[in-house]
Amino acid sequence: MGGTVPEHIAIIMDGNGRWATAQGFERTAGHEQGAVRVREVTRACRRLGVKVLTLYSFSTENWKRPTTEISVLWDILKRFLQIEREEMLTNGIRLNAIGQVDRLPMMVRLPLKSIMRETQHNDELVLNLALSYGSRSEIVSVVQQLCQEVADRKLTPEDITESLFSSRLETGGMPDPELIIRTSGEMRLSNFLMWQAAYAELVVLDIPWPDFTTDHLNDCIKEFNSR
Ligand code: IPE
Ligand code: IPE
Ligand code: MG
Numbered sequence: 001m002g003g004t005v006p007e008h009i010a011i012i013m014d015g016n017g018r019w020a021t022a023q024g025f026e027r028t029a030g031h032e033q034g035a036v037r038v039r040e041v042t043r044a045c046r047r048l049g050v051k052v053l054t055l056y057s058f059s060t061e062n063w064k065r066p067t068t069e070i071s072v073l074w075d076i077l078k079r080f081l082q083i084e085r086e087e088m089l090t091n092g093i094r095l096n097a098i099g100q101v102d103r104l105p106m107m108v109r110l111p112l113k114s115i116m117r118e119t120q121h122n123d124e125l126v127l128n129l130a131l132s133y134g135s136r137s138e139i140v141s142v143v144q145q146l147c148q149e150v151a152d153r154k155l156t157p158e159d160i161t162e163s164l165f166s167s168r169l170e171t172g173g174m175p176d177p178e179l180i181i182r183t184s185g186e187m188r189l190s191n192f193l194m195w196q197a198a199y200a201e202l203v204v205l206d207i208p209w210p211d212f213t214t215d216h217l218n219d220c221i222k223e224f225n226s227r
Helices: 016-022 027-048 060-064 067-090 106-118 135-151 162-168 214-226
Strands: 008-012 052-059 093-098 125-133 179-182 201-204
Touching: 016 027, 027 052, 027 067, 027 125, 027 214, 052 060, 060 067, 060 125, 067 093, 067 106, 093 106, 135 162, 179 214, 201 214
Parallel strands: 008 052, 008 179, 052 125, 093 125, 179 201
Antiparallel strands: none
């Protein structure tokens, strides 16, 4: 493929429920199929030489969904972690989570933390899962942290620069996403990486996430290169 490959791609994986409903399945069947796509896209990004792939997996607002749907999502994540652990270890993938991970149930928090520790020195691709993530809450926590440091006289207000602020976000040390893809047609960020998205190219596809293939990923990268 010609052109450059973005160092950091972020994806708002939307449309699982609509995909399932359209085929007469329960919404959760869409989440199951969505996990299959996560696997394929992660592999493809690693092959392409992408350095960071951030996947919006669960937003702070998604806690308002029915508890039955939420618990299926955690079951799917738990299984995903079990199945993918070996592949992450052998293929140089570093698993990282951003978001309020402490709100997740123990049965996913434990494997998540242990795989994050086991893969911390891998450097082919960072698979950044946004879990119970919301940009506003991320930004507010940084503000609280910085205010405390000013109150403790460790910092002056003038020390607070854009780069200091960026470095304190959960994506600190990672490049900002150059390409943000959203599936299923909605033209909004839904509280995703609002600071980091300042200069990202946005590509919105009409297809739902469970139909997203590596061909679509290649098309999005082509679109990115044509802008
Ligand atoms: C995205 O698909 C997955 C999550 C938000 C967890 P949705 O579940 O939002 O599917 P739609 O948008 O209702 O079709
Ligand atoms: C965004 O999708 C969050 C994730 C993909 C995890 P939503 O379906 O939750 O967003 P809205 O409700 O359309 O804004
Ligand atoms: Mg949705």
